[in-house]
Amino acid sequence: MNLKASDIIDVLEKWAPPGLQEEWDNSGLCIGHPDTPVNGVLVCLDCTKEIVEEAEREGLTMIVSHHPLIFKGLKQLREVTPLEQTVALAVRKNRVVYSMHTNADKIMDGVSGAMARALSLKNVSILAPDKACQANGESCGLGVVGDLPEPMPADAFIALLKRIFQVQGLKGSEILYPKISRVALCGGSGSSLIPDALRSGAQVFVSADFSYHTYFETIPHMMLIDAGHYETEAGIQDEICHVLRKKFPTFAVRKTRINTNPIRFY
Secondary structure, eight states: OOEEHHHHHHHHHHHSOGGGSOTTOOOEEEESOTTOEESOEEEESSOOHHHHHHHHHTTOOEEEESSOSOOSOOSOOOSOSHHHHHHHHHHHTTOEEEEOOHHHHHBTTSHHHHHHHHTTOEEEEEEEEOHHHHHTTOOBEEEEEEEEEEEEEHHHHHHHHHHHHTOSOOEEOOOOOSEEEEEEEEEEEOGGGHHHHHHTTOSEEEEEOOOTGGGGGGTTTOEEEEOOHHHHHTTHHHHHHHHHHHHOTTSOEEEOSOOOOOOOOO
């Protein structure tokens, strides 16, 4: 199958339109030309030097990441910082790098939707709807909220989160309800959605990167659980692979074998 980078991009942008991204974001084609022939795609959360090396080893000419490789402006390319080294290596190895960040956060099939499906939530809706989408009669925005199939004891729900997101421990506030039935979710940093989660009637809001003082904002109405930035977003990799494989069933689409989470627990 003879495909160009633009063929891959067209499929991804129909699924998660780049116009949905936040103004501060830098999703889209980062490195390479749309007409570059591609013989395979490597999907990852973060494009690092190790990811570029993996793509080269496996003969995959295009990398699709969730987080943009270049987020803030580069003032030089001296191959000193990890970012400079990654960009230089990708250019040198003629790899195409494309990212889909907040636009993939906002669609129902995206980051938070993947969390909801992993937890088998029902009656799922967008937590903070995007007004532009609503004007067009569409459903998109940040975060989701939904109901568990059956009310679950709080300790069992916490154990479920550990298993689903593959973490040994979770950081959270006090358990406020003996049973959990309604859950709000946001992959990655979700502090800004706390007011929306409170309005949704959720008993628990699962996201990441909550600050110390943020926990006080929800007492006594809702429990906050920090399940990790990487962990809550990792599911988008499978979603991207699914979209591309559905369109190109005989094309090489691989999810990285590298865990790019920079955080360690000791």
